[in-house]
Every structure is written in C-alpha cells, then in structure tokens.
Amino acid sequence: MSIPVRLGFDIGGTASRWVACDASGAVVARGEAGGASGRVFEPVERHRLSGAVQHVARILAEQGLSVERVTAGLTGFGASTAADVRALLAQPLGIPPANVVAVDDMTLAYLEQFSPGEGHLVSAGTGSYGLHIGADGSRIRVGGRGMLIDDAGSGAWIALRAIDHIYRGFDRHASFDGDPVLAEELLGAIGGSTWDDVRQYVYGGDRGRIGVLSVAVARAATRGDAAAAAILRTAGTELARLATALIGRTRSLPVVLVGRVLDLHLVVREQVGRMLAAETVHVRRSDAALAAALMQTSTLDLALRA
Structure with missing residues (x-):
C-alpha cells in the first residue's frame, strides 16, 4: 500500500531540491536532483527538468510513496511556459497537470519568509x-x-x-x-x-x-x-x-x-x-522545498494574481 504525499520542489540552476510530506505535514522523504529551470522552450532545459523529475519519481516509487499534489518554484519560470512546466512535472509522477502549482522561485522564496x-x-x-x-x-x-x-x-x-x-x-x-x-x-x-x-x-x-x-x-x-x-x-x-x-x-x-x-x-x-545598518536585517537559511510541500494553494492565490 502506497503512502500519499504532497511534493514540494525548489528548482534552481545548481540543484533541484525536493521534499515529500504526508497528510499531517511530516517530512517522509527529501533529496536533491540535477539543476533545471522553467525555460522549457530551450530543448536542453526541457530535458534537464524532465530528467530531474523522473529521478525523483523513481526514488518516491521505490519508497512506496505516491504523489497527490505538487507545488514547485522554478528559476526562469514564466506564464508563457506554465502549461508545459505543469505537464513535465505531472507526467513522471502520474498525476494530472491540474494537481500541479508552478510559480517562479522568487515568489516561493518570498512566501516562505513573509506574507504579502x-x-x-x-x-x-x-x-x-x-x-x-x-x-x-x-x-x-x-x-x-x-x-x-x-x-x-x-x-x-x-x-x-x-x-x-x-x-x-x-x-x-x-x-x-x-x-x-x-x-x-x-x-x-x-x-x-x-x-x-x-x-x-x-x-x-x-x-x-x-x-x-x-x-x-x-x-x-x-x-x-x-x-x-x-x-x-x-x-x-x-x-x-x-x-x-x-x-x-x-x-x-x-x-x-x-x-x-x-x-x-x-x-x-x-x-x-x-x-544596511539602519534597517532591520535577518540572514536566514531557506528550505523552500519544504515550504512548497506545506504551502496551501490559497496562500499562493494573492501572489499569483499579479
């Protein structure tokens, strides 16, 4: 019997970090795949993104985890490539593109730290x-x-x-x-x-x-x-x-x-x-992939309207 999970991706040029959480929000798996981007109009980038997701899909299958929903932040992502990106993320994981939320990595990183x-x-x-x-x-x-x-x-x-x-x-x-x-x-x-x-x-x-x-x-x-x-x-x-x-x-x-x-x-x-001596400044470690896995679609709604 497979365990349903929510998958979060933080996809950057150096690496694609991912986290899988169960229904309670507990982390059940995490790792890294090869770097990629949302510039899937470039054949090389399309191949890199597909390869990274296929790599993660194999790991999840081996661990008996089945993905129900994906939230991904990608460097180089734009509205013109949104449909292609959702399809490329969905297909290896065996879910419909409608179950994928894709945003640019900047939006994901911001919403990990702040409310709008x-x-x-x-x-x-x-x-x-x-x-x-x-x-x-x-x-x-x-x-x-x-x-x-x-x-x-x-x-x-x-x-x-x-x-x-x-x-x-x-x-x-x-x-x-x-x-x-x-x-x-x-x-x-x-x-x-x-x-x-x-x-x-x-x-x-x-x-x-x-x-x-x-x-x-x-x-x-x-x-x-x-x-x-x-x-x-x-x-x-x-x-x-x-x-x-x-x-x-x-x-x-x-x-x-x-x-x-x-x-x-x-x-x-x-x-x-x-x-920035006159400002309030914090240096923080980011775990954007975990934030993506836990993020509710409603949290993204306001940011995605702009």
Whole structure:
C-alpha cells in the first residue's frame, strides 16, 4: 500500500531540491536532483527538468510513496511556459497537470519568509534578486536579470569577477604569479590550468556550474587572498543595493537575505550589515522545498494574481 504525499520542489540552476510530506505535514522523504529551470522552450532545459523529475519519481516509487499534489518554484519560470512546466512535472509522477502549482522561485522564496506586504526579500544563490510582494498582490522585483546582464552579488557573478581578475593579471605578467592563491583555487576547481580548460568550463557549462566556483573564491579569501576578499565584499555591497532599491521604491520594512552566498565567507554578511545598518536585517537559511510541500494553494492565490 502506497503512502500519499504532497511534493514540494525548489528548482534552481545548481540543484533541484525536493521534499515529500504526508497528510499531517511530516517530512517522509527529501533529496536533491540535477539543476533545471522553467525555460522549457530551450530543448536542453526541457530535458534537464524532465530528467530531474523522473529521478525523483523513481526514488518516491521505490519508497512506496505516491504523489497527490505538487507545488514547485522554478528559476526562469514564466506564464508563457506554465502549461508545459505543469505537464513535465505531472507526467513522471502520474498525476494530472491540474494537481500541479508552478510559480517562479522568487515568489516561493518570498512566501516562505513573509506574507504579502510584510517585508523585502533578497536572495543570493547562483543568481541574485530582490523582491517585494505587496498586500494587494503587486510586486516589485529588482535585479535577477541573469549573469549575462547583472545578477550582481550572486555565486556566478563572484566566480566570473574572480576569473576576470586573474586573467587581467595574466595579461600583464604572462603568468598567474600575481594572484597565486586565487588562481590555484579557481583553476583547481575547474580542473585545468590552460585557457582551453577555463573556456570549456565557463562557456560549455551552465550558470549553476559557474556559480559553484564561488566556493573556490571563498577558500582563497580564507587563505588570506586580498583580491578574493574584495570581490566577496563587493558582492555584499551589491546585495545590500538590492535591498535599498526595494526600500526606496516602497518603505522601510524588515529585510530577509537568503541563499548560499551568505554562507561563503563572513565578509559578505559583514558588508551587508554595514550597508544596511539602519534597517532591520535577518540572514536566514531557506528550505523552500519544504515550504512548497506545506504551502496551501490559497496562500499562493494573492501572489499569483499579479
């Protein structure tokens, strides 16, 4: 006899986190699958999302769990892809698309922390953005335009700034001797020291893969590398800028910062605190997949009207 569950997804470029809860709200299973997005008009992204859900479906079946309802927050999700996304989430799990609620990951992250109108959210993971959802369902989004345009303060942004820095030094000296620690950490994480290695890693991968290199930057800062620390400090400034933009367009409200960038190195949090000293600021760990599994559809109604 299978156990019915409600499934929550937090689908991002680096990983797709999921949580299954029973009727009482108790967690019965959780895990991670490959990164994906809601940009299913791109064949590669369509394949990634389908593969991630199929992976989860197999695990749930092996554990005797049957999904009744899914709530998912996806990076890159938009209204134009909603029907396709719901179908891709529903089919491997054996449920009708009508039993799937899909929203963008920003909405899910906000509603995990606040009721509409209560505060400002700044998220710093692979990408970055700021969001305020008003009590009337209106929304103000700042940043979050992708790493080719901005995403300042994000993991991918940190990684690309660091790669740019070591190669500017290489251009001057024909070696990485000016930045030995940062270069060692970055090139070690990439798995090669030639430009071909770096080019293939950066241009042949996705933003999630690039964002992982921010961990190497943090290691370099911990080892005393001044350039790495400066990049991370600037990331903190950029994240604070997102909060001040939201405050300027609305009013002063509590600010919650979430995302793995806040855990990279203390210098990031210190700079955010310094820049937002006059505001009420909280840095919190997010469990958006659990929030999605527990979230009632009625909670999403106001946010989804905007």
